Every structure is written in structure tokens, then in C-alpha cells.
Amino acid sequence: MTTEIAIENIAQYVGQKVTIKGWLYSSTRKGKLLFMRLRDGTGITQGVAFRPEIGDELFETLKRLGQESSLIVTGEVRANDRAPGVPKGYEVNIESAQVLQDTQDYPIGLKEHGVDFLLDHRHLWLRSRRQWAIMRIRATVKRAIIDFLDSHGFLNVDTPIITPSAAEGTSTLFEVDYFDEKAYLAQTGQLYNEANIMAFGKVYCFGPTFRAEKSKTRRHLAEFWMVEPEMAFFDLDDLMAFEEAFVSYIVQTTLEKRRAELEVLERDVSVLENVKPPFPRISYDEAIERLHAIREATEDEELKELLKIEWGDDFGSPHETELTKQFDRPVFVYGYPTAVKAFYMEPWPGRPEICKSVDLLAPEGYGEIIGGSERMSDPDLLVEAIRRHELPMAHYQWYVDLRRYGSVPHSGFGLGLERTVAWICGIDHVRETIAFPRTLTRMRP
RNA sequence: UCCUCAGUAGCUCAAUGGCAGAGCAACCGGCUGUUAACCGGUAGGUUGUUGGUUCGAAUCCAACCUGAGGAGCCA
Incomplete structure (x- = not known):
């Protein structure tokens, strides 16, 4: 027996x-x-x-x-x-x-292989030890996200994937034919979340999202997963406090449940053990000052060139990397210039040139894992912002309505699952954090 | 879209103008503590494509194809 x-x-x-x-x-x-x-x-x-x-x-x-x-x-x-x-x-x-x-001639040996070969054999590559560990960690991260939100009063409400226009008016989207009308694959569920919170208080959507940007870097996928919580009666400070509790829970839960997998990946877990509240909070103004100081101090001419930045510019990847090197845990940067952010963010009181936005940057060069903000709650300001960004007003009429009928301060954010998993795993490319990655050059297998 | 790099055996790479090689995998044999074992042997090639330079090109030149990294943009 x-x-x-x-x-x-x-x-x-x-x-x-x-x-x-x-x-x-x-x-x-x-x-x-x-x-x-x-x-x-x-x-x-x-x-x-x-x-x-x-x-x-x-x-x-x-x-x-x-x-x-x-x-x-x-x-x-x-x-x-x-x-x-x-x-x-x-x-x-x-x-x-x-x-x-009895299998003969299995293509993937135990010695090292090139990326091209491995991606062509992704259907088999998933069986190897490292990939197995990564996918198990991803599942745990996903579970932790859902558990945390479900136990903090959130309702999971799904948002549409087929949408009539660019939600933020910035990214390049995948176009689909919707019964002879042009439609696009969603890049965010946020605007719908804002409708949903007025019905349910706190909500989140969690699903695949799509970007047709021709990005070719270790941080980009054409199809990736994003969780987007949205909360009524939440201001920017509430938002940051919530985000740090959320991210800490995800990291600590993964540490607890996936030790063996992190060991397979040879991840330095001491870095992850630091991920507990409070996270450092610096304003955009301070971040610019810090970057200027870093740039002054460096001897590396190439880095000096890459770090060129003036007030009003958005951060590039080198800026985020250098900035996060100064901290031992994720860092909040808040109060970005209105001009570099999406149209719907609440203006900073008394300083209309900046807005109540906050990004969370992961340490060790992993960059932005969360982008969020307090949303604009005044209907007239919102209409003005939509006009200023030259967005089709007809598409946003319902969105403005949300501010006409019981508007409240509210905030939300989006966390990129693949970037978060890459950071927790300590691996250098997001394509290994999803079973079948979709990138600029790859749609198969 | 731009910049940089790469393409040679199934895989990872070497050979920089003069006979195209090694390790792993495969196949044959050996070993009671292996960990991506080790030892001996066998087999394995249209050097990404096209054209050019040359007595001679994997190597130099041009164009193209494919891939990777980065910038921009973003999570």
C-alpha cells in the first residue's frame, strides 16, 4: 500500500x-x-x-x-x-x-542557453527550475494582492478590455475592429473604477492590460497584468499609507510562503526583509535637487549625460535608478509637474503647476512599480483639463458626470504585476515573470 | 523611430585573411553518493542571406534579414 x-x-x-x-x-x-x-x-x-x-x-x-x-x-x-x-x-x-x-532529444539541456533559443522554446522552458520558481512566486504575489484587498473592504469589479478611446490619451494602443467601429484594447480600468467606487466605495480590477508602445527594454511587455485599486474618500496621504501597507504585505507574504523558490533564484532576501512601513517620501522638487547633487558628484561622464534633468522634465529610467539607490526600500515620489502626468490628477492646492500624483519606485533599479494619484473631483476643472489635452469630450461625458452627482475626494493607483514579481525575484527581465510573454518581437509560442 | 552589439555543430562559444575547433547534448563503454559529475571512444558543418574585394573570406566592405540591450514612452 x-x-x-x-x-x-x-x-x-x-x-x-x-x-x-x-x-x-x-x-x-x-x-x-x-x-x-x-x-x-x-x-x-x-x-x-x-x-x-x-x-x-x-x-x-x-x-x-x-x-x-x-x-x-x-x-x-x-x-x-x-x-x-x-x-x-x-x-x-x-x-x-x-x-x-521515454523522451529522447529534449531540446533544453541543463547547461546555459541563449535568450532567443529559450524564448522560442518557452513552452518547454517553463519546466526548468528557475522558471518554475518564478511562476510559483508570481501566483503567490497575485494571491497576496487579492487577499489583502478582499480583507480591506474592497470589492472586485471587472472593467472592460475593449474600450472606445485612450483612457489617458498618452499611450499607443492596440486597435481592434468592433463591429466596423474602431476600438482599442484597454491600457487601464481606472476610469471605470472611478464610476465603480461611487457605487461600491472601494474597488479593484485585476487583469491583463495592453500597450502597443514600441518599447524594447527589460521592463516592458505588450501585454501585462495590473491591479488597480480605487478608493472613495481617500486623499494623497491616505493613498501613500495604503500603498506602503499593501506592498509590504505582498513582499512579506511572499517571503513567508516562497522561501524555497527565492532560494532557487538565489535572491538576497535581506533586501526584501526591509520592505516594511514607513517608506521614504520625497517630493518631486526634492527628487530634482537630489538628482542634481548625484549628477554633480559623479565622475562618470556617461552617467552625467544620462542624468541631465531640469525641473518640469519627467524622470527617465536612469534617474529612477540613481534615486532609488539612496534608499533601502521602495520610495515614494509625489507632486509631479501637471504637464508630464495624465489629465485627471488633482492639482496641488496653491501650486497649479504640480499635481497630487505619487509614484512608488522599487529599489535596485527596478523602477516604477506603482503609479497613482488623487483624482480631480471638481467637474469644471476636469472639463477644462479634458479640453487642454484635446481629448474627445463626448467620450468623457460619463466621466465628468461622476463629478456632477455626489463628487468626493478619491484616489487610486495601478501596480504592475510583472515588474513587482521581477523585483521580488531579483531577475533582470519582466519577460520571465509571465508564462507566455508578449513583446515587440514575440507573439509565439 | 534612433543608438549599440550579436548571428559558426542540436545548445554555449572559440578560430581576425591561410586545413572550421572545443565543451555540453546524442551514441558506445566504465564507475555505489551524484548535484550543470567524472574517465575513454564514435558521430556531428551550405559559418544568417545576397553581392563585392582577394591567389585565398567565418574573418575585410556594402545592403538586407533575424535577435538582444538601451533611449524615448510607460507599469
Whole structure:
């Protein structure tokens, strides 16, 4: 009588006979001894086959199995410090095995490969240890996001993906044919969220979003996931306090639940352990001063050139990177110039040239993971802003209505899932944080 | 759209004007503690494409194709 187990729970079965259904990840032969690393989707463990114990026939069969062959093995679990795996330190002494398919010529070896090759084989690449760890962490981050919001009085309300016009009037969007009318894939659900909060108080949408920008960097995807919470009766200070609690919860939950995966990725978790409130808050004005000082101090001529900035300019990626290097946790930058931000942000009282916006920049060069703001609540100012940005007023009539019927101060933000996961995992490209990335040059597999 | 870099065996790379090579993977054999093992052997090539320079081009030149990194824009 054997128990079918998941490898992630193997520690509970030391001394017991178990069955594992999975795939051969790699194997090493040593004469009469055969070490088989087996994966079942929940972890990796080592199967040990000893020729005199299992007989020549089965030993020969197992010895010749190719990488990624599918099989079912049965044997006793024992603890052994030398055994590798996730979790490590356990192995199964193979007594019997059933081969479902002997795979030969699996394309992805255990040695290093180039990005182009790996992306062409993404459907198989997902099976490798690092990718497996990243996707498990992504699922945990997603779960933490939903749990936090659901337990803080938020209602999950889905927003449309097909929209009639650019919500913010800035990005390039994917065009679709909507029954002979031009429509676009949504780049944000925010405007709809603003309608929803007036009905439900606090809401969030969480889904895929689309940008047709021809961006070709480690921080960009054409299709990515964004969670957008929106809150009625929330000002900019409330917003920052909420965001830091939210991000801290996500990071601490991941640390707690995905230690083994972070270890696979060789992530320095001490950096993540710092991610607790309060986060430093600096104004845009102060950020510009800091950047000028950094620029003065650097000897690097190239960096000096990249860091050129004047009040009123938006930050580029080099600016964000240098700025975040000064802190050991995410940093808020608030009060950006109105001119570089979207039309709907509330003006700063007494300083109309800046607005009540706030971005959260992740440390270690990961850049902006959250963009948010207090939204404009005065109907007349909003109409004026829509005109100033030359947006089609007819499309925004309903949005202005929200300020005509019971307008309240309200705020919200969007958090990019892939950038957040990349930062938590400590990996250098967002394309590895989603199962099938869509980039400027890749739509397959 | 612009800038930079790359393309050679299934994979990762070397060969910079003179016989196209190595490691891994594959195949054959050996080993009772492997961890991307190790040891011996076998097989594996239209050097991204087209044109040019040259006695001779993977190497130099031009155009193109493909990919990567970055800028801009953004999460």
C-alpha cells in the first residue's frame, strides 16, 4: 500500500513508501547506482535506483531514459543531507517504476542557453527550475494582492478590455475592429473604477492590460497584468499609507510562503526583509535637487549625460535608478509637474503647476512599480483639463458626470504585476515573470 | 523611430585573411553518493542571406534579414 504524494510535502513521509508521478529532470549514473532528479510540478526530489535491488532489466530501462521522460516511481522516502532538490535533503529509494514515455532529444539541456533559443522554446522552458520558481512566486504575489484587498473592504469589479478611446490619451494602443467601429484594447480600468467606487466605495480590477508602445527594454511587455485599486474618500496621504501597507504585505507574504523558490533564484532576501512601513517620501522638487547633487558628484561622464534633468522634465529610467539607490526600500515620489502626468490628477492646492500624483519606485533599479494619484473631483476643472489635452469630450461625458452627482475626494493607483514579481525575484527581465510573454518581437509560442 | 552589439555543430562559444575547433547534448563503454559529475571512444558543418574585394573570406566592405540591450514612452 503506497501513498501518492506531492514532492513539496515529501518531508512528512520519511520512512514511508510513496508514489510520485512526474518527469525526469536530470540523471547521473555511477555504475550500479543511478540518481534521478524527478519533478512533479510541486518540487524536485531525487530518486535513487540501485541495480542489485531493482534488477538488471528495470535498471537498464531507467538508465536510458531521456530528460523529461514521464514516469511513475514508488519507493521509500528517506532523509539524506546529500540529496539535492526543492525541498532538498530527501530522496526516494526506488523500488519499482512505470515509464509512460521515454523522451529522447529534449531540446533544453541543463547547461546555459541563449535568450532567443529559450524564448522560442518557452513552452518547454517553463519546466526548468528557475522558471518554475518564478511562476510559483508570481501566483503567490497575485494571491497576496487579492487577499489583502478582499480583507480591506474592497470589492472586485471587472472593467472592460475593449474600450472606445485612450483612457489617458498618452499611450499607443492596440486597435481592434468592433463591429466596423474602431476600438482599442484597454491600457487601464481606472476610469471605470472611478464610476465603480461611487457605487461600491472601494474597488479593484485585476487583469491583463495592453500597450502597443514600441518599447524594447527589460521592463516592458505588450501585454501585462495590473491591479488597480480605487478608493472613495481617500486623499494623497491616505493613498501613500495604503500603498506602503499593501506592498509590504505582498513582499512579506511572499517571503513567508516562497522561501524555497527565492532560494532557487538565489535572491538576497535581506533586501526584501526591509520592505516594511514607513517608506521614504520625497517630493518631486526634492527628487530634482537630489538628482542634481548625484549628477554633480559623479565622475562618470556617461552617467552625467544620462542624468541631465531640469525641473518640469519627467524622470527617465536612469534617474529612477540613481534615486532609488539612496534608499533601502521602495520610495515614494509625489507632486509631479501637471504637464508630464495624465489629465485627471488633482492639482496641488496653491501650486497649479504640480499635481497630487505619487509614484512608488522599487529599489535596485527596478523602477516604477506603482503609479497613482488623487483624482480631480471638481467637474469644471476636469472639463477644462479634458479640453487642454484635446481629448474627445463626448467620450468623457460619463466621466465628468461622476463629478456632477455626489463628487468626493478619491484616489487610486495601478501596480504592475510583472515588474513587482521581477523585483521580488531579483531577475533582470519582466519577460520571465509571465508564462507566455508578449513583446515587440514575440507573439509565439 | 534612433543608438549599440550579436548571428559558426542540436545548445554555449572559440578560430581576425591561410586545413572550421572545443565543451555540453546524442551514441558506445566504465564507475555505489551524484548535484550543470567524472574517465575513454564514435558521430556531428551550405559559418544568417545576397553581392563585392582577394591567389585565398567565418574573418575585410556594402545592403538586407533575424535577435538582444538601451533611449524615448510607460507599469
